[in-house]
Amino acid sequence: MSQSSVFPxxxxxxxxxxxxxxxxxxxxxxxxxxxxxxxxxxxxxxxxIGMLAQHYRGKVDAVAGLESRGFILAAPLAVGLGVGMLTVRKAGRLPGPVVGVDYDLEYGSARMELQPFTVEDGMRVLVIDDVLATGGTAGAAVDLIRRAGGNPVGICVLLELSDLGGREYLGPDMPVDSVLSY
Structure with missing residues (x-):
């Protein structure tokens, strides 16, 4: 395990x-x-949650939680930041209208959706999830936020599985903060 240098x-x-x-x-x-x-x-x-709120305070306008364990982190963080929470969900779980994106998994593909009316033009959005593995889900969320008019400013995860290459998949222009990296 390695620790993030951005968090205490x-x-x-x-x-x-x-x-x-x-x-x-x-x-x-x-x-x-x-x-x-x-x-x-x-x-x-x-x-x-207090540590994350202190780190991101004033830097974001909304937090996007990824289904399902990302919701556990995103909801209290949004409250701590005084911002709203967006939900990025698996296909078919949100009433329309929605924007969706298909993405590849290790064995197959999946689809994530977001209600675009929850995103204001230029809104600075932090994507949050429990784990970053290959980066497919986080990358799909970034794409959805952009399609809805938002500005994804970074990704925060509790656990990063660094051997699976998610950070590299997301590219050098997408900041990724992980609390723990294995």
Whole structure:
């Protein structure tokens, strides 16, 4: 594990101490990092949200949570920042009108959607999710925000799986802040 240089070490260490590693889940050979103990602990979850709010205060007009665990982080962060929350969801889960984008997964493809009327022209939007792996989902969210007229200013994730190349996929022009990187 490596720690982000943009966030305070004491909070990052507190957060990491509440991430549970589960071997062979959801399949043999996979090491799953479970955030449930983190979000269940008032002190560590509050410290995480407080740290993120302090870092992004004044820099964004909205937070876009990615379905589904991104919602867990985005909602309290939006409240802490005093901004709105946008929901980027899997296809068919939002009433129209929606804008959608198809993107590739490791085995197949998927579609994400956003209600464009929730995005104001030029709105500075922070994309937030629990994990950055290959970058496909985050990249789709960035594309959706742009299509709706917004300005995606960065991506924040709790956990980055750096060996899967998500940061590289998103490119050097899209800032990515990860609290923890494995």
């Amino acid at each position: 070490t004491d909070v990052v260490e507190l957060v990491e101490s509440h991430i549970r590693e589960v071997a062979d889940f959801p399949a043999p050979g996979v090491l799953f990092r479970d955030i449930t103990p983190l979000i269940a602990d008032r002190e560590s979850f509050g410290a995480l």
